Amino acid sequence: MRTFNVSRFLDSVRDAGLDGYMMVAGLLIVVTVLIMAVFAEFIAPYDPVKIVGMPVTPPSPKFPWGTDTIGRDVFSRVVYGSRTIMVVILMSTALSMLIGIPLGLISGYVGGSLDRVLSLIMDSIYAFPGLILAIAVAAMLGPGIYNTSISLAVVYIPTYFRMVRGQVLSLREQLFVEAARALGATDWRILRKYIFPNVFFIIAVVFSLNVADAILTEAGLSFLGLSVPAPTPDWGFDLKNGQRYFLSGKWWPVMFPGLMIILLALGFGLLGEGLNRMLGQKEVR
Amino acid sequence: MLLEVDDLHVHYFTKRGVVRAVEGVSFNLDEAEILGIVGESGSGKSTLGLAIMNLVPSPGRIVSGSIRLNGKEITRMSEKELRRIRGKEVAMVFQDPMTSLDPLMRIGDQIVETILAHEDMTKEEAKRRAMELLEEVGISRDRFNDYPHQLSGGMRQRVMIAMAVSLNPKLIIADEPTTALDVIVQDQIMDLFTELRDEHGVAIILISHDLALELEVSDRIGVMYAGWLMELSKAEDLMKRPLNPYARELLKAIPNVELEDQKLISIPGSPPDLHSPPPGCRFHPRCPDAKPVCSREEPPTKVVDGRLVKCWLYG
Amino acid sequence: MSLRAYVITRILMTIPMILILLTLVFLVMRVLPGNPVIAIVGMKASPQYIKKLEHQLGLDKPLWLQYVDYLGNLLRGDLGRSMIWGKRPVIQEIMDHFPATLELTIGGFLVSVILGLATGMVAGIRSGGKLDASMRIYSITVYSLFIPLLGMMLQLVFGVWLHLLPVGGRIDPGLEPPAITGLYVLDSLLALKLDSLTSALAHLVLPSFTLGLVLSGIYTRLVRSSLMEVLGQDFIRACKARGLPGRAILFRHALKNALIPILTMMGLQFALLLAGAVLTETTFSWPGMGTFLVERITYRDFTTIQGSIVFYALFVALVSLVVDLVYAYVDPRIRY
Numbered sequence: 057m058r059t060f061n062v063s064r065f066l067d068s069v070r071d072a073g074l075d076g077y078m079m080v081a082g083l084l085i086v087v088t089v090l091i092m093a094v095f096a097e098f099i100a101p102y103d104p105v106k107i108v109g110m111p112v113t114p115p116s117p118k119f120p121w122g123t124d125t126i127g128r129d130v131f132s133r134v135v136y137g138s139r140t141i142m143v144v145i146l147m148s149t150a151l152s153m154l155i156g157i158p159l160g161l162i163s164g165y166v167g168g169s170l171d172r173v174l175s176l177i178m179d180s181i182y183a184f185p186g187l188i189l190a191i192a193v194a195a196m197l198g199p200g201i202y203n204t205s206i207s208l209a210v211v212y213i214p215t216y217f218r219m220v221r222g223q224v225l226s227l228r229e230q231l232f233v234e235a236a237r238a239l240g241a242t243d244w245r246i247l248r249k250y251i252f253p254n255v256f257f258i259i260a261v262v263f264s265l266n267v268a269d270a271i272l273t274e275a276g277l278s279f280l281g282l283s284v285p286a287p288t289p290d291w292g293f294d295l296k297n298g299q300r301y302f303l304s305g306k307w308w309p310v311m312f313p314g315l316m317i318i319l320l321a322l323g324f325g326l327l328g329e330g331l332n333r334m335l336g337q338k339e340v341r
Numbered sequence: 342m343l344l345e346v347d348d349l350h351v352h353y354f355t356k357r358g359v360v361r362a363v364e365g366v367s368f369n370l371d372e373a374e375i376l377g378i379v380g381e382s383g384s385g386k387s388t389l390g391l392a393i394m395n396l397v398p399s400p401g402r403i404v405s406g407s408i409r410l411n412g413k414e415i416t417r418m419s420e421k422e423l424r425r426i427r428g429k430e431v432a433m434v435f436q437d438p439m440t441s442l443d444p445l446m447r448i449g450d451q452i453v454e455t456i457l458a459h460e461d462m463t464k465e466e467a468k469r470r471a472m473e474l475l476e477e478v479g480i481s482r483d484r485f486n487d488y489p490h491q492l493s494g495g496m497r498q499r500v501m502i503a504m505a506v507s508l509n510p511k512l513i514i515a516d517e518p519t520t521a522l523d524v525i526v527q528d529q530i531m532d533l534f535t536e537l538r539d540e541h542g543v544a545i546i547l548i549s550h551d552l553a554l555e556l557e558v559s560d561r562i563g564v565m566y567a568g569w570l571m572e573l574s575k576a577e578d579l580m581k582r583p584l585n586p587y588a589r590e591l592l593k594a595i596p597n598v599e600l601e602d603q604k605l606i607s608i609p610g611s612p613p614d615l616h617s618p619p620p621g622c623r624f625h626p627r628c629p630d631a632k633p634v635c636s637r638e639e640p641p642t643k644v645v646d647g648r649l650v651k652c653w654l655y656g
Numbered sequence: 657m658s659l660r661a662y663v664i665t666r667i668l669m670t671i672p673m674i675l676i677l678l679t680l681v682f683l684v685m686r687v688l689p690g691n692p693v694i695a696i697v698g699m700k701a702s703p704q705y706i707k708k709l710e711h712q713l714g715l716d717k718p719l720w721l722q723y724v725d726y727l728g729n730l731l732r733g734d735l736g737r738s739m740i741w742g743k744r745p746v747i748q749e750i751m752d753h754f755p756a757t758l759e760l761t762i763g764g765f766l767v768s769v770i771l772g773l774a775t776g777m778v779a780g781i782r783s784g785g786k787l788d789a790s791m792r793i794y795s796i797t798v799y800s801l802f803i804p805l806l807g808m809m810l811q812l813v814f815g816v817w818l819h820l821l822p823v824g825g826r827i828d829p830g831l832e833p834p835a836i837t838g839l840y841v842l843d844s845l846l847a848l849k850l851d852s853l854t855s856a857l858a859h860l861v862l863p864s865f866t867l868g869l870v871l872s873g874i875y876t877r878l879v880r881s882s883l884m885e886v887l888g889q890d891f892i893r894a895c896k897a898r899g900l901p902g903r904a905i906l907f908r909h910a911l912k913n914a915l916i917p918i919l920t921m922m923g924l925q926f927a928l929l930l931a932g933a934v935l936t937e938t939t940f941s942w943p944g945m946g947t948f949l950v951e952r953i954t955y956r957d958f959t960t961i962q963g964s965i966v967f968y969a970l971f972v973a974l975v976s977l978v979v980d981l982v983y984a985y986v987d988p989r990i991r992y
Contacts, residue, residue, distance in 0.1 A: 074789045078796075180676040183924060183972055185931035188949075192681070192965045195953045196688045272802060276935050279804050280950050295804060299939075302808050303816050303823065314805030321800035329796055394897055420902075428899035435897075440890040443909050444989060445916070454908075455898045488988040504898060 068334075079330025082264075085323030089316075093139040100132035105287040112306050122308035125297050133289040134312050140290045141320070144201060144283070145270050148208035149263065155209070156216030157259070163217070164224030165247060175221070182214035186269075187276050194282040204283045208270055219262045223255045257335050264328030268321045275317045291317050343511055343544050344370040344393070349406035351385070351392050360615045362388040362401065364568040365642070368649075372511065373542040375534070377559030377576070379552050379591070381612050385568040386548045390514045393546070394431055395423050411511070429459045432505035436517035438497035442489040448500045449475070449485035452507055459508050474503040478533060495526035502533060509541070516548045531558055553595045556580055564588045567613050567623040570642075573649040584650040586630045622653065630654060659991050662984050670977045677969035682726055685962045686719065713958065735963035740955050746963035750945070754967070755838025756826055757944035760867065760936060761929045762839075763860050767868020768929075772875020777911070779876065780883030791880065795873035803932055807866040807939035814862060821861055824941035828855045863940045867932050874925060875918070882914040889913075919983050923976035930968065 069076035092099060101120075102108045106128065113123040121131040163174040181189070190207040197203035227233060233250050241249070277283045278292030286293075291313035298309030351363035362385040370376050380386045391397050393408055395415050408415040410430060418426070427433075435441045443451060452471035456462060462470070472482040478499040489497055498518060505513050515534065519527040535558055537543045549555055555562050556576050563573045564587060572585040583589040590608045610627035613619055619626055625635035635653050642651040710716045714725055729736065735746040779791035815823035822828075826840060833843035833852045841860065844852035886892065887910055895905045934946030941947070945964060952960045984990045 074792070078793075176672060177676055180673050181680060183673070183927055183976060184677060184680075184969060185927040185934075185972065187931035187934055188965070188968055189684075191934070191949065191953070192684050192961070193688065195961055196684060268800065272800070275802055276804075276931075279935065280938060282950075282953070292802075292804075295802075299804075299808065303812060305812075305816075307812075310805065310808060314802055314808075317802045318800050318805065321802070322797060325796045325800050329792070396893065396896055398893070424899045424901065426899070427897055433894070433897040435890060435894055437890060441894040443891050443895070443913065445912050445987070446909070454900065454904070458898070458900050458904070490989050501894075 075330045075333035077330075078326045079334060082323045082325065082327030082330060085319055086327060089138050089320050089323065090142065092135050093142040096136050096139050100129075100135040102129040102132040104128065104133045104136040104289040112301055112309065114306075115308055121312045124294065124309040125301060130294075130308055130312050133294055134291065134316055136289040137291045137294060137313060138316065138320075140201070140284055140288060141271065141274055141317075144205050144208065144274050145267055147202070147205035148270060148274075149212065149267055151205060151209035152212040152266075153216050153259070153263075156213040157220050157255075159213075160217040160220030161224055161247060161251065161255075164221035165228065165243065165251070171221075174217070178214040178217045181210075182218065186211040187273050190273055190277055191280065191282060194277055199283065199285040201284055201288075204274065204277060207277065207282075208274055211273060212266055212270060215266050216259070216262065219258060220255055223258055224251055227251050227254055261328055261332045261335060264324050264331060266328075268324035268328060271317065271321045271324065342369050343372045343374075343411065345407075345409040346393070347407045347409075349389070349392060349408065350404040351388050351397055351401060352404045353401040355400055355616075358616045361568050361618070362615060363392060366406075366565075366568075366570045367642075368563060368570065368573055370512070370544055370546065372544050373538055374561070375538055375545045375547060375559045377555035377562040378546060378548045378565060379550065379555050379562060380565035381550060383567075383612050383615070384565040386565050387516050389565070390433070390516045390546065390548050393512075393514060394427055394433060396427075396433075425459070428455055428510070429508045430510050431512045431514060432508070432510040434498070434501050434505050434513060434515040434518045437521050438494055438501055439489075439521065441501055442497060444489055447486050447488055448492070449487075452500070452504050455504050456507050470507070471503075474507050475500070477506075478503045479529075493526075494522050495529065498522060498526075498530055499533070502530070502537075506537060506541070506543070510543065512544045512546070513537070514546045514548070517550070518547070519554070520549070520551075527554075534558065552591050564591065567615060567618055569623060569651055570649070571624070571651050575648070578646075578648060584645060584648060584655065585652045586628050586654070587624050590627075590629075659984060662990055663981060666977065666980050666984070670973055673976075674970065674973045677973060678727065678730065678966060679723075681962065681965050681969055682723055685958075685965070686715070686722060686726075730966065735966060736959040738952075738960045739957045740952075740960075746960050749948070749960060750964060750967050751838075753943060753945050753948040756942060757930070757933055757937070757946065759826075759839045759841060759860065760863055760942055760944060761926070761933050763864030764867030764871065764929055764933065764936070765926070767864050768871040768875055768925075771868060771872035773879055775872065775876040776879025777883060779880040780887065780914070781906070783880070783884050788880075791876055795876040795880075797873070798869055799871075799873040801870050803866055803870055803935040804939045806870065807862070807936060810862050810866060811940075822859050823862070824859075826856065826859050826943060827852065828859075831855045863936050863942055866939070867929065867936045871925070871928055871932060874928070878918045878921065879914065882917050883910060886910050886914045916983070916987055919979065919986065923972075923979040926975045926979070927972055930972070 069080055107126055108129050109119055109123045109127045111123060111125055111127045113119055113127070115122040119129050119131070121129075121134065124130050124133065159174060159178075163171045190211050193207040193210050194204060197206060227250070233246060236246050236250055274283065275292035275295075278290045279296045281293065281296065283293060284290050294313040295310050295317070298306070298313075302310045346369070347367050349363055349366045350361070353360040353362055364385075366389060368376070378386045378389060388397060388401065392403055393410075393415070395403065395408075395418065397403060403416050406416070410426065413426075415423070415426070442448065446454075449468070449471050452474060453464065453467045456467040456470055457464070460467070468485075472485055475482055475484060480496055480499055480503070484492070484496075489500075492500065513534075518534075519530050522530065531554070534545055534547070538545055547555065547559060552562075556579070559576050561573065562576050562579050564571045564579075564585060566587050572579070572583065572588045574584065579588060580592070583592055594607050608627055613623055613626070619636070621634070621636040621638055622628070622631075622640050625631045628635065632653055634656075640651050640653045641656050642649060643655045645655050707716070714722055717725070733747065735750070737743045737745055738749055775791045775794055779788045782788050811823040814821045831849075831852045833840055833847045833849050833856075836843045836846055840856035841853065844850075844856055892905060892910055895909055900909075933944065934950070936942065937944045937946035938950060945968070949961065949964045952964070
């Protein structure tokens with residue numbers, strides 16, 4: 057087991073140039089928001105659902121990011137909001153992977169008419185506008201953390217399915233898999249020992265890029281009022297609430313949650329893009 | 342003298358280091374002469390061809406040496422001057438006719454485009470000329486509006502040749518022009534090249550890995566190995582008495598139709614990795630005649646009986 | 657394969673896709689846990705009323721029969737009637753709102769393609785350089801821009817501070833052109849009403865730009881990688897060897913070839929435009945399908961929600977069909 061060596065890690069980041077820096081920047085953003093979500097109780101100065109001041113008070117030492125339309129602390133709501141979006145995103149992604157990855161493995165490995173039917177279904181869902189599909193599911197299921205997670209999960213199952221299936225198809229033809237099969241390895245053993253480990257890295261990349269997208273979709277659902285129910289702090293919904301004050305120059309209830317959405321999506325985007333190239337380079341070497 | 346190449350060095354600057362793809366190559370070429378350049382893949386023969394058009398792809402670069410075409414120095418030309426020379430004075434025919442034509446443009450239009458890029462002509466005149474050219478290379482003029490994918494490999498190579506001769510260049514560089522084609526088509530294309538030389542006085546540099554083919558059509562042949570020009574001789578001299586051991590081994594490797602028990606002979610070993618070529622003569626690890634000096638010092642290029650040879654046997 | 661065979665196969669291939677999408681909508685609307693009727697009338701409604709409504713919507717029938725009814729009605733072009741207000745046919749309601757969405761998506765599409773082509777070409781030609789790096793960052797950054805926030809900021813700057821452009825709506829009241837296509841810009845042109853045209857265009861600028869900027873990053877990426885690949889191909893080197901001018905090589909040969917694979921992905925891009933349009937419309941009070949759908953969700957107008965989603969599905973299938981047919985027309989390798 058090799059121990060983690062900081063200076064070697066920094067060297068490899070520098071060697072990767074732009075991709076390395078992008079990955080580190082993305083990682084920093086994601087970790088920061090993750091810390092916010094986990095330690096919300098210690099970071100937020102106020103209860104996010106309590107009215108603690110006058111409505112729409114500008115930022116001041118007492119309320120560093122001001123108060124929202126009914127007098128709740130914007131900073132505290134943003135901090136707790138990170139928890140909402142992170143929980144939804146992680147649950148939905150786990151669900152998409154849980155369904156999409158095994159289906160993709162099986163479909164790609166077994167092939168034949170099962171593969172054709174599954175691919176056709178997945179491609180059709182993939183072609184449908186993601187946010188609109190999520191809206192439809194969310195409208196039927198009603199608001200709530202679990203329901204929102206399901207709505208998002210439905211949208212991203214095909215992404216994982218397609219990626220895993222494509223990888224399996226190309227790996228299946230490769231020499232080491234052929235060799236294992238010739239030596240009499242069972243299908244399950246080939247999947248587990250040869251194909252899954254090879255697909256794993258690609259999943260890491262697709263995960264990051266896909267989460268970036270899922271964040272924007274969650275924020276969109278929440279902006280449309282279709283995510284978690286009312287008093288729960290949620291960036292997209294808070295942004296929507298502040299909208300009617302925004303054009304009269306009261307920017308803080310909108311700007312802070314909005315910038316957090318962008319920052320978090322950007323963080324995962326940079327992470328995925330950087331990882332993609334760095335792993336890609338390794339394959340060539 | 343149509344073309345004079347003098348002590349040419351072309352290097353590729355890759356992440357892993359410098360690849361010396363062409364090193365110290367010199368030769369001359371007369372009008373209406375066919376010069377064969379033969380060597381294994383990676384010997385630098387294609388790079389040499391591209392260097393003559395100053396088209397070495399990045400990260401490659403002509404490091405030193407001179408290339409004079411009709412007395413004009415190509416290595417010091419601006420991009421604009423080069424553009425005027427390319428196609429007009431030197432034309433090139435590439436290995437793979439499948440990928441050397443724009444798949445989205447009608448073949449006739451591609452010929453017309455080439456003509457119009459160099460000649461002051463109306464579109465109609467250029468079109469008439471393009472149709473004549475197609476017929477000259479043996480393609481019916483109703484094929485003018487075809488797309489490349491509608492033609493066979495041999496026909497596409499004919500189109501490439503029509504394009505190459507469209508501006509009456511003095512020199513055509515053909516880089517493995519028949520490698521991607523089947524044997525019968527190969528002969529037809531080769532006939533087309535000799536015809537061009539005989540009727541129009543075009544000089545041709547024929548780059549190939551196929552020594553048998555080179556011996557058939559070339560006047561002189563240059564043998565390249567790992568970026569070096571090992572020998573440059575008249576074709577019949579090379580066939581009768583190769584000077585350089587590498588050339589000799591190449592000749593031995595040609596399957597001989599007259600011999601009864603066919604044994605395919607190939608030279609043992611493989612060409613060196615040009616990131617770190619062996620010291621001394623680059624061929625010495627595979628050379629049956631290697632002497633101690635071969636592994637220490639680079640052999641000089643000597644003139645022996647009017648032939649160029651780079652080998653310690655003649656040093 | 658002849659072009660005719662290609663067109664026919666492609667049209668036939670659309671049928672399973674439509675069927676799958678319609679089934680998916682059915683599953684979402686009828687099979688997901690949660691009774692739509694209770695969602696409509698709330699928990700407190702009397703059981704008799706719920707029964708009556710279920711019967712009215714056909715929800716008391718067995719599921720397979722509901723499915724058959726659903727497909728049968730669609731085949732006849734019947735999307736049902738709205739459950740609120742005038743109880744108008746859903747198809748009419750959709751036709752009232754769809755042109756606005758179409759106009760916005762066309763605007764957004766143009767903006768995204770123009771920005772994406774420009775940035776992607778710069779990156780593709782200068783691949784590996786500083787400009788390439790900045791274009792890669794551009795592509796990731798704009799894609800992360802949250803449409804409502806971007807839209808509001810543009811409203812604040814160009815609408816409130818600079819007074820240059822309207823902050824919402826499709827046109828100034830009273831200037832609506834006579835309805836011909838439903839696209840205000842086109843209709844004003846057809847009716848030769850200049851004041852309508854300027855007003856419609858002015859209203860279109862900010863929403864189109866918001867939508868287009870966010871999606872342009874995808875084109876940056878696609879154009880960049882496609883152009884880089886084409887520029888490395890043999891025929892480009894052959895073009896250089898023939899002494900063609902650099903400009904001609906880039907525009908006449910490289911770019912044309914690079915755009916073909918991008919064209920094939922246009923269908924998926926269009927789905928992204930439609931999704932983005934929902935947020936853009938809501939931000940700019942644009943009276944299109946998106947605002948309409950979200951509004952009806954708050955009223956729990958079940959038939960209208962279902963009808964709108966079905967409409968989206970059909971539209972997506974149509975667009976992907978059209979994209980493939982255009983592709984066949986543009987690429988001679990398929991055409992002949």
